[in-house]
Amino acid sequence: MTPPIGTNFNHDGSLAASASEPPRHPQSPELATKINIPRNADSDDQHKDLLNRGITGVTVELNAVRPTAAGEGQISSLFVKINERLTLMEEVAAWKATNKKPTEDLEQEKRVLAGTKKLAHKYGIDWDTCRAGSVSDKSGKCRKSTRLHPYPTKEWRRLRSTGRLESRDPTIGCHAFIEAQMVVAKEIQDNYRKQWQVKGNIPETVKSITETRLEIKIISEEILKLIADCLKSNQTFHPMKTLFMQSLVSGDLSVTSKKLLFEKLTAIVLSL
Template sequence: MLMTFRTAALALAMCTVSAVAAESPAQPAPGELINSRLSYMKDVAGYKAQHHQPIEDLNQERRVLEKALADARQLGLDGETVKPFIQAQMDVAKAIQYRYRADWLASPESHWQPRPLEEVRKRIGQYSDAILASVSATLKQGSRLTATDKAAFMRDIRQPNISPQDKELLWRTLSAVSLAHE
């Protein structure tokens, strides 16, 4: 009987913890989301290399920027402050892709295959949406990005082929994003 009571109490405690966790999920930090988004650049570079496509695709960049600006407006963000941030993400993504391609000239990867580009772009788009939603939620709570946030951001971005200057660009443009003035 005592064992059954303990088991029931433990089960109730676990359900309570699970319910609380479900009510207040931890929002990933923007740096973690950006890092995840950038983790797909090797696949993009590999796919484009295999299919003899250039890294820079201005039509795709235009579509990404237009969608991001529309999403930003729906989230209450100022499009003029979001635009440099989105452009910075695309510029850093291209820089990473160029660095992969340069590395492969000297040392090709023989037992690796990139994921299909459409699948990868879908995942990148999901992370892009999550990044804007995270920034919007933070700003709507009245929070601003601080020096402490910058240190965590710099630690969170840990992709191969990203430079300290790339991280600075991302931080500078991210920290300039603001809510739309109504």
């Protein structure tokens, strides 16, 4: 006989003796108490998916500690600074439009990368070391899947000291985050220039590009220092994804670009 909907079950699948016990999924008593979901940018979506499928009486344990109140304040300040940097792209776009310069400036991007690399080293942030979960192959590249699961610090040191694991990868770490920032910055500049072209006007007051770039440089250093402070105090960015997405309000930025920037931010680690 099929028990009525809403009947409570014990761990072994038998009927619960007390009506006060949290209901369990009738067809899946093996889900009894806990499901471990790896903490990543999609874990909140996985949690919602479990609830949408009606799996109740299950404790979802996220394998990351949410930042403390002080940590959340620190991370919030970081997100504000990232948005502040992007806000300055309107001034950059205005200067380029007035002076009939293209949005992309490869020489300037090289200078930004070189300067930021020095700042990353100054604050103890790893630039592009591939901390793989397995030994890199002869080509010096790491498997994509292993980039997402770095070795614990001690194990990484042991492997690197033996010469078995030494690789540089510009698609991860602080290097990748800075590259993503520049991609996003160009998107914002293009958005403004398209708007001005449609309206047929450019802001009348245009600041010197030298002055604007100095402001960007100062904010960029503040961003790296905040990132380093967060990492040194063992704060994690993953639980703050929603706040990050809401914080970036400059230049009609696409959701895809926001996700890209957040993904690269969460891949930054400290130097060993």
